[in-house]
Amino acid sequence: MSHRILLVEDERGLVRTLTDCLTGEGYLVGTAMDGETGLQRAREESFDILILDVMLPRKNGFDLLRDLRQQGVTTPAIMLTARGQIVDKILGLKLGADDYLTKPFDMGELLARLEAILRRVASGETTPPETYVFGDVRIDFRRAEVTRGSEPVELAAREYQLLRYFIEHREIVLSRNRLLDEVWGYDAMPVTRTVDVHVGLLRQKLEPNSRQPIYFLTVHGLGYRFVG
Numbered sequence: 001m002s003h004r005i006l007l008v009e010d011e012r013g014l015v016r017t018l019t020d021c022l023t024g025e026g027y028l029v030g031t032a033m034d035g036e037t038g039l040q041r042a043r044e045e046s047f048d049i050l051i052l053d054v055m056l057p058r059k060n061g062f063d064l065l066r067d068l069r070q071q072g073v074t075t076p077a078i079m080l081t082a083r084g085q086i087v088d089k090i091l092g093l094k095l096g097a098d099d100y101l102t103k104p105f106d107m108g109e110l111l112a113r114l115e116a117i118l119r120r121v122a123s124g125e126t127t128p129p130e131t132y133v134f135g136d137v138r139i140d141f142r143r144a145e146v147t148r149g150s151e152p153v154e155l156a157a158r159e160y161q162l163l164r165y166f167i168e169h170r171e172i173v174l175s176r177n178r179l180l181d182e183v184w185g186y187d188a189m190p191v192t193r194t195v196d197v198h199v200g201l202l203r204q205k206l207e208p209n210s211r212q213p214i215y216f217l218t219v220h221g222l223g224y225r226f227v228g
């Protein structure tokens with residue numbers, strides 16, 4: 001059975017290109033060219049994935065996603081953000097988007113992300129997970145809240161994003177460059193020390209003993225591995 005995609009995008013050229021390509025790949029594609037129409041279709045019809053542009057007339061992609069989630073619609077969503085809008089990425093993450101693509105993007109990249117999300121859904125994993133627990137630390141992804149024991153932990157947006165990336169890639173050795181690319185974005189200053197500083201902050205806030213980490217491990221010469 002074909003998967004159904006709702007594409008909410010106001011650039012006509014991009015709508016046409018994406019629709020042609022996705023249809024050619026066997027997807028059924030519905031479209032909406034403004035946020036209100038997109039919200040209505042996403043709520044009333046059944047889709048497997050939403051592709052949401054951020055900058056939309058009548059209701060932006062973030063507001064659309066927030067409204068949907070508040071109404072209990074959990075359809076996975078990929079956000080299309082403009083080049084370098086890191087702040088947007090963080091906001092989208094907090095609102096429960098599953099993935100991001102920065103315009104302009106490669107169609108192959110979009111198809112790969114779609115397939116990855118559909119695989120996760122098919123395997124029964126919730127996307128995104130609503131909570132994650134390790135040690136006495138609990139992360140509520142819906143609220144973007146982190147608690148330790150019963151105490152709230154204050155994380156800066158970047159720390160939260162790094163933590164989430166670690167959790168999504170637990171047990172995997174992650175190089176500093178990969179973390180910079182994925183968490184900071186490709187236009188970040190290429191200073192790998194930045195990663196070390198932020199891992200240090202996560203250790204201070206979340207490890208029982210930051211000097212002897214048991215969750216955020218250093219893999220010498222390679223990077224970091226999260227094992228919580």
Ligand code: CA
Binds near residue numbers: 009010011053055056
């Ligand atoms: Ca737009």
